[in-house]
Amino acid sequence: MIEMQTMPDHVHLLVEVDPQFGVHKLVKAIKGRSSRELREEFPWLRSRLPSLWTNSYFVAAVGGAPLSVIKRYVESQKDR
Template identity: 35%
Template sequence: MSIRKGSHSIFSVRLHFVFVTHYRKKVLNAEMLNRLKEMVEQVSNKMGCHLIEFNGESDHIHILLDFHPKNSIAAVVGSLKSSTARMLKKEFPVEFKKHYWGKVSFWSNSYYVASCGGAPIEVLKKYIQNQASP
C-alpha cells in the first residue's frame, strides 16, 4: 500500500465508485469504455487523485481511485460525471442518440462510493481501544 504526503498530511485513501447510465440503458461498448478510462484518468490526475483500476459493463462503470483529501467526494464525482458525459456525447453521438433524446443526462443522478483498503474495521477498533490512556 502506498502512502502519499501533502504539505501538512500523510494519507492513504482508496475509494471505489460506481456510476450507472441514466435509466440503466445498455449504452457503453468496448470503445467507449476504453475512452472512458482515459478520460477518468485525466480528470483524476487534475484533481490530485490517481486511477488504480477501471472497468465496466454496458450500463455501469467501476472506478478505484487513490483519493487526495484536498477534494470532497462530491466534487470528484461531479467532475468525473460531467466531463465524461460531455465528451462521450461529443465523441459518440450515434450511440448516445440511440438511447437518449433531448437534454437527458448520460449518468444517473446517483452514485455508489465506498472506502476500501487498509486494516479491517475490527482491527482498527481494537487498536484504538487499546491505546494507553494518560
C-alpha cells in the same frame, strides 16, 4: 485513477482522492467530462438520452484492505 472496469450499466473505479477535494467533486467531474466527451464522439446521444448518468453513485472506502486485493477485485469484474 488506479483501476477501472466498465460494465453495461455501471463503472467500477479504484481511485485515490484528496480528502480536501472530496469524493462528490471527483464523481461530478468524472461524470461531467465523460458525458461531454461521449456526446462529442457520438452526437446521436444528445437527442436520444437526456442524461448519460444518474445523480446517484456508490462509494466504499477500502482503507484496511491491501491495494493489490482491491485492484484484483475491480479487474475481476470484467469476467462477470
